[in-house]
Amino acid sequence: MADVELDPAGGMAAGSGRSGKAATLHDVARKVGVAPRTVSRVVNDEGGYSETTRQRILDAIEELRYRPNLLARGLITRRSGTVGLVVNDLTDPLVLALAASAQDSFREQGRSMFFASSDDDADRQGAILQSLWSHAVDGMIVIPVRDSYRQLVDYVRRGVPIVVVGDLVGAQNVTRVMFDLDGGFRLAVGHLLDTGRRSIGVIGSAASPYGRCPGQEGIGNAFFASDARTQLVRAEPTVSGGAAGLEQLLELRPDLDGVLACNDMVAIGAVAAAQARGRRVPEDIAVIGCNDIDSGAVVTPSLTTIRLDASLLAGAVAVALQGLIDEPGVQRDPVVLPVELVVRDSG
Amino acid sequence: MADVELDPAGGMAAGSGRSGKAATLHDVARKVGVAPRTVSRVVNDEGGYSETTRQRILDAIEELRYRPNLLARGLITRRSGTVGLVVNDLTDPLVLALAASAQDSFREQGRSMFFASSDDDADRQGAILQSLWSHAVDGMIVIPVRDSYRQLVDYVRRGVPIVVVGDLVGAQNVTRVMFDLDGGFRLAVGHLLDTGRRSIGVIGSAASPYGRCPGQEGIGNAFFASDARTQLVRAEPTVSGGAAGLEQLLELRPDLDGVLACNDMVAIGAVAAAQARGRRVPEDIAVIGCNDIDSGAVVTPSLTTIRLDASLLAGAVAVALQGLIDEPGVQRDPVVLPVELVVRDSG
DNA sequence: CGGTCGATGGCTGACGTCGAGCTAGACCCT
DNA sequence: AGGGTCTAGCTCGACGTCAGCCATCGACCG
Numbered sequence: 001m002a003d004v005e006l007d008p009a010g011g012m013a014a015g016s017g018r019s020g021k022a023a024t025l026h027d028v029a030r031k032v033g034v035a036p037r038t039v040s041r042v043v044n045d046e047g048g049y050s051e052t053t054r055q056r057i058l059d060a061i062e063e064l065r066y067r068p069n070l071l072a073r074g075l076i077t078r079r080s081g082t083v084g085l086v087v088n089d090l091t092d093p094l095v096l097a098l099a100a101s102a103q104d105s106f107r108e109q110g111r112s113m114f115f116a117s118s119d120d121d122a123d124r125q126g127a128i129l130q131s132l133w134s135h136a137v138d139g140m141i142v143i144p145v146r147d148s149y150r151q152l153v154d155y156v157r158r159g160v161p162i163v164v165v166g167d168l169v170g171a172q173n174v175t176r177v178m179f180d181l182d183g184g185f186r187l188a189v190g191h192l193l194d195t196g197r198r199s200i201g202v203i204g205s206a207a208s209p210y211g212r213c214p215g216q217e218g219i220g221n222a223f224f225a226s227d228a229r230t231q232l233v234r235a236e237p238t239v240s241g242g243a244a245g246l247e248q249l250l251e252l253r254p255d256l257d258g259v260l261a262c263n264d265m266v267a268i269g270a271v272a273a274a275q276a277r278g279r280r281v282p283e284d285i286a287v288i289g290c291n292d293i294d295s296g297a298v299v300t301p302s303l304t305t306i307r308l309d310a311s312l313l314a315g316a317v318a319v320a321l322q323g324l325i326d327e328p329g330v331q332r333d334p335v336v337l338p339v340e341l342v343v344r345d346s347g
Numbered sequence: 348m349a350d351v352e353l354d355p356a357g358g359m360a361a362g363s364g365r366s367g368k369a370a371t372l373h374d375v376a377r378k379v380g381v382a383p384r385t386v387s388r389v390v391n392d393e394g395g396y397s398e399t400t401r402q403r404i405l406d407a408i409e410e411l412r413y414r415p416n417l418l419a420r421g422l423i424t425r426r427s428g429t430v431g432l433v434v435n436d437l438t439d440p441l442v443l444a445l446a447a448s449a450q451d452s453f454r455e456q457g458r459s460m461f462f463a464s465s466d467d468d469a470d471r472q473g474a475i476l477q478s479l480w481s482h483a484v485d486g487m488i489v490i491p492v493r494d495s496y497r498q499l500v501d502y503v504r505r506g507v508p509i510v511v512v513g514d515l516v517g518a519q520n521v522t523r524v525m526f527d528l529d530g531g532f533r534l535a536v537g538h539l540l541d542t543g544r545r546s547i548g549v550i551g552s553a554a555s556p557y558g559r560c561p562g563q564e565g566i567g568n569a570f571f572a573s574d575a576r577t578q579l580v581r582a583e584p585t586v587s588g589g590a591a592g593l594e595q596l597l598e599l600r601p602d603l604d605g606v607l608a609c610n611d612m613v614a615i616g617a618v619a620a621a622q623a624r625g626r627r628v629p630e631d632i633a634v635i636g637c638n639d640i641d642s643g644a645v646v647t648p649s650l651t652t653i654r655l656d657a658s659l660l661a662g663a664v665a666v667a668l669q670g671l672i673d674e675p676g677v678q679r680d681p682v683v684l685p686v687e688l689v690v691r692d693s694g
Numbered sequence: 695c696g697g698t699c700g701a702t703g704g705c706t707g708a709c710g711t712c713g714a715g716c717t718a719g720a721c722c723c724t
Numbered sequence: 725a726g727g728g729t730c731t732a733g734c735t736c737g738a739c740g741t742c743a744g745c746c747a748t749c750g751a752c753c754g
Contacts, residue, residue, distance in 0.1 A: 022505065024740060035704045040742065048702065065505075067481045071418045071427060072740035075709045080418060082461075082482070090447035099446070100437035103463055112478055114429075115462035116450055131459055134417045135429070158369065158412075239645070268645055294440075295642040298586070298615055371710055382734050387712065396732065419710035422739050697753085704747075709740105717734075723727090 023064035031060045043068060074136055083321060084114040084132035084140040086125065093264075093293040094310055095143065098165070101314030102141060109322060111138065120145050129155055139321045144168055161324035163317050167334075175324055176334040177316050181290075184306040184339035188260055188288045191304075191341060192228075197258030197286055199229045203245035203270060205237040205262045229253065235266060242269025243276075250277060257285055258347070264289035264296045264305055271301070271346060286347035301345035312337055370411035378407045390415055421483055430668060431461040431479035431487040433472065440611075440640040441657055442490065445512070448661030449488060456669060458485065467492050476502055486668045491515055508671035510664050514681075522671055523681040524663050528637075531653040531686035535607055535635045538651075538688060539575075544605030544633055546576045550592035550617060552584040552609045576600070582613060589616025590623075597624060604632055605694070611636035611643045614650055618693060633694035648692035659684055 025043070029036040034053065041048050042057045049057075060066075074080035085102055087095045099115060106113045114132055118125035122145050129151060132140055139161035144152060149168055156162050156173045164174045192200055231253050235245035242261055246269070249256055259274075261267035267289030271281050279285050281301055289296060289305040296303035316335050323332070372390070376383040381400065388395055389404045396404075407413070421427035432449055434442045446462060453460045461479055465472035469492050476498060479487055486508035491499060496515055503509050503520045511521045539547055578600050582592035589608055593616070596603055606621075608614035614636030618628050626632050628648055636643060636652040643650035663682050670679070 025742095026740080036741085037705080037743090038703055041703085044742080050702070053702085067477065069422070069483065069740050070481045071422045071483050072709085073742075075416070075418045075422060075711090075740085076742050078709085085462075090443075090450075096437075096443045096447075099462065100443075100464060103437075107463065107475075112461050112482055113463065114459050115432075115446065116454065116460065117447065128454075130414065134414045135459055136416060136418050295645055298642055299645050300647045372712095373710080381732095383710090384712085384735085385733060388733095391712085400732075416710050419739090420712075422710085422741090423712045425739085695754100699750105699752080701750090702748080705745085707744090708742085711739090713736105713738090715734105715736090718732090720729100720731075722729080724725100 022069075023066040025066070025068070027064055028057065028060045028066050031064065032056050078136070079138055080136045081110065082112050082114060082135065082137045084116065084128075084135075084137045086128050086132070086140060086142045086144075087115075087117050088120050088125075088143045088145050090117045090119070092291075093295075094291050094308055097310030098143075098314050098317075101311040102317060104311075105314050105318035109318060118145050122148050122151070126151055133158070133160065139163070139325050141165065141317050141321060159328065161321060161328060163320045163324065165313065165317060173331075175320050175332045177313065177320055178334060178336055179308050179313070179339050180336050181306075181339065184290065184308075184341070185260065187339070187341040188290075188306055189228075191343065192258040192260070192286060192288065192347065195286065195347075198227065199253050199255045200231075200258040200260065201246075201249035201253060201256050202230065202232045203235050203242060203249070203259065203261045203266050204232055205234060205241075205266070228258075229255075231256075235262075237263055237266055239265050239269035239272070242266030243273035244269075246270040246273040247277075250274075259285060259287045261287065261289045264291045264293040264303055267303055267305065267346070268295065268299055271299070271303075282345065282347050288341075288347045292342055297344070304344045304347035305342050307340045307342045309337070309340070369416075370413040372413070372415070374411055375404065375407045375413050378411065379403050425483070426485055427483045428457065429459050429461060429482065429484045431463065431475075431482075431484045433475050433479070433487060433489045433491075434462075434464050435467050435472075435490045435492050437464045437466070440642075441638050441655055444657030445490075445661050445664075448658040449664060451658075452661050452665035456665060465492050469495050469498070473498055480505070480507060486510070486672050488512065488664050488668060506675065508668060508675060510667045510671065512660065512664065520678075522667050522679045524660065524667055525681065525683060526655050526660070526686050527683050528653075528686065531637065531655075531688070532607065534686070534688040535637075535653055536575075538690065538694065539605040539607070539633060539635065542633065542694070545574065546600050546602045547578070547605040547607065548593075548596035548600060548603050549577065549579045550582050550589060550596070550606065550608045550613050551579060552581060552588075552613070575605075576602075578603075582609075584610055584613055586612050586616035586619070589613030590620035591616075593617040593620040594624075597621075606632060606634045608634065608636050611638045611640040611650055611652055614652070614693070615642065615646055618646070618648070618650075629692065629694050635688075635694045639689055644691070651691045651694035652689050654687045654689045656684070656687070 025036050025039050029039045038049055038053065039057055042054050070081055083106055085099060089095055103113050114137060116128045118128055125145050125148055133155060141163050142152060143165045152162055152164065153173055162174050164176050167178050168176060231249060233245050233248045235241035242265060245266065246259065249259065259270050261270055267287050271287050274281055274285050281287055289303050292305045292307035296305050316337055320335060372383050372386050376386045385396055385400065386404055389401050417428055430453055432446060434446065436442055450460050461484060463475045465475055472492050472495055480502060488510050489499060490512045499509055499511065500520055509521050511523050514525050515523060578596060580592050580595045582588035589612060592613060593606065596606065606617050608617055614634050618634050621628055621632050628634055636650045639652045639654035643652050663684055667682060
């Protein structure tokens with residue numbers, strides 16, 4: 001109590017001396033000599049007060065450094081002004097970029113953002129959702145762990161606006177935002193075919209969080225009506241996984257001349273493995289990644305990749321959530337975001 | 348269970364039917380037939396109830412899916428169970444790694460984490476601190492924008508536990524956690540000298556958020572009593588800045604054979620520029636970076652670097668904040684974290 | 695000149711939780 | 725048996741805010 005004069009002096013000219021307690025609406029009212037209700041009206045821009053009064057109140061607010069206690073406000077309005085961002089994998093650069101942009105989008109909406117990662121653990125995700133719910137968030141953005149549909153729907157039932165990133169299987173009651181990976185892979189395949197590649201391998205992973213993934217139906221169409229020979233293998237979504245994937249492809253198809261990787265780390269691994277096997281990139285084998293991570297631009301050769309624009313995703317997600325908060329209960333169509341092929345040196 | 352029938356309606360057998368309303372402590376009490384206070388005791392593990400009552404209450408909690416409203420709890424206990432992480436620059440991989448680890452550390456403490464970036468804008472940082480304060484966070488971790496000492500002290504005065512990452516100038520009242528960059532640079536310089544380098548350039552930036560930075564006093568000592576010739580230039584902390592820095596160094600010292608960069612992006616730029624000028628790395632010029640970003644391991648040649656361990660930082664920061672929350676007002680010594688030299692191919 | 699209306703501003707009761715203080719009964723010990 | 729101690733449970737505010745309703749006052753209209 002009555003402490004915190006740690007350091008001498010300091011401004012503190014204005015009456016607000018007390019350090020243990022923050023000023024409340026009542027303090028402001030008392031100082032100005034009006035009723036708390038009036039201060040509340042001014043703070044919330046409700047109208048119903050004279051300009052003079054308003055000014056005097058604003059001055060007092062400034063002087064006392066008053067800020068409304070959002071806990072108290074949230075308790076009564078049932079709007080806490082917070083949202084949660086729940087991601088599945090923080091080693092994924094795109095996820096980080098999303099966090100960065102989302103934080104920005106939400107600040108523009110005047111919301112504060114909780115941030116948490118499930119690390120692809122369903123129980124952990126459950127705990128996070130629980131905790132956010134307890135904190136009365138106005139909504140959540142979730143990159144879900146696999147097969148966690150029920151968890152999410154559980155909260156949707158309880159009335160929590162939830163926006164899911166990616167193509168959550170069976171999700172009918174949640175709003176989905178995803179990238180047009182199908183289109184992206186069509187672009188990439190088109191590029192490989194255009195540059196004369198005819199034996200194309202795809203290194204897919206079990207699933208991509210951002211949309212439908214190679215190895216699932218969509219990708220097949222891209223090759224339709226082409227004379228290319230194709231081969232699919234699956235790998236861990238890591239550099240070493242990519243290397244293993246390429247080895248496997250070369251074994252299955254020694255004439256391999258093009259590779260499509262499900263993300264850039266995999267692509268980097270594939271490039272390294274190809275070079276280790278004496279194949280030149282892109283002369284002998286073209287490699288195309290996905291996500292446009294920063295590293296992709298600095299490796300040698302620089303990576304041709306399908307760019308997933310994180311800030312585009314963040315913006316879409318924030319808008320979708322805002323819509324859900326403003327008009328709860330409305331069924332919404334999935335949002336599909338365009339992607340772009342960035343041609344660099346590797347393909 | 349017995350629910351999660353994709354569509355509306357669904358089971359909902361148990362009383363909790365209302366979707367707009369969440370169960371409260373009172374609901375639980377009513378269901379069990381005890382006073383709310385008793386339920387509160389059980390929820391908070393206060394003791395003072397029979398095992399039977401406890402079990403009946405727990406069952407009811409489970410059945411009603413009751414979770415305490417943290418807003419209400421925070422309002423009265425003045426502990427919201429939340430902390431804020433405020434960073435200055437989300438393009439810095441170390442910052443992202445810190446966010447990832449911090450989020451983890453805080454979850455272990457049972458806290459939820461707000462996340463926001465000031466993007467090196469003092470006004471924005473001010474707004475963020477303001478907002479976090481309104482949300483009654485229990486404490487904040489801040490990687491401050493330059494010269495924002497007063498902003499922070501302002502909140503410290505108001506009794507907010509704040510831990511600052513880095514060597515904030517003039518910060519006497521805030522707890523600081525920083526890396527031992529001095530020691531790191533000594534290690535790096537030692538390594539360069541050991542490998543026979545004698546004309547060493549340093550590409551520093553205006554300031555590093557993580558501790559004292561080359562170009563400031565500390566770095567000079569590392570060369571003390573060596574016969575090396577040294578040269579300092581400053582550059583933007585980016586790849587292109589690093590390239591420019593190296594050009595400048597070569598101009599000043601054509602015999603340059605070792606470079607110390609203030610971060611890995613700068614180092615990558617320096618390597619590229621050196622190679623463009625026909626110098627081999629590391630044969631002609633050794634380059635050492637700082638931070639150990641992911642890209643550093645995949646570029647060619649892979650980067651020798653001073654590793655700053657983000658999870659170490661996150662842990663230290665969480666511990667420091669916890670201490671500050673538990674015992675407010677205690678003056679604390681800065682925490683200095685060890686660093687490590689990772690020798691790869693570039694130096 | 696009385697009535698009505700608009701502009702202001704005050705009073706009061708929630709919101710969901712915790713904490714202090716209190717009441718009965720049960721049990722122990724002497 | 726009686727006093728003390730413990731247990732299990734209750735009642736009653738309080739936290740800081742919002743929102744519904746009413747009171748006041750001057751102005752305007754008929």
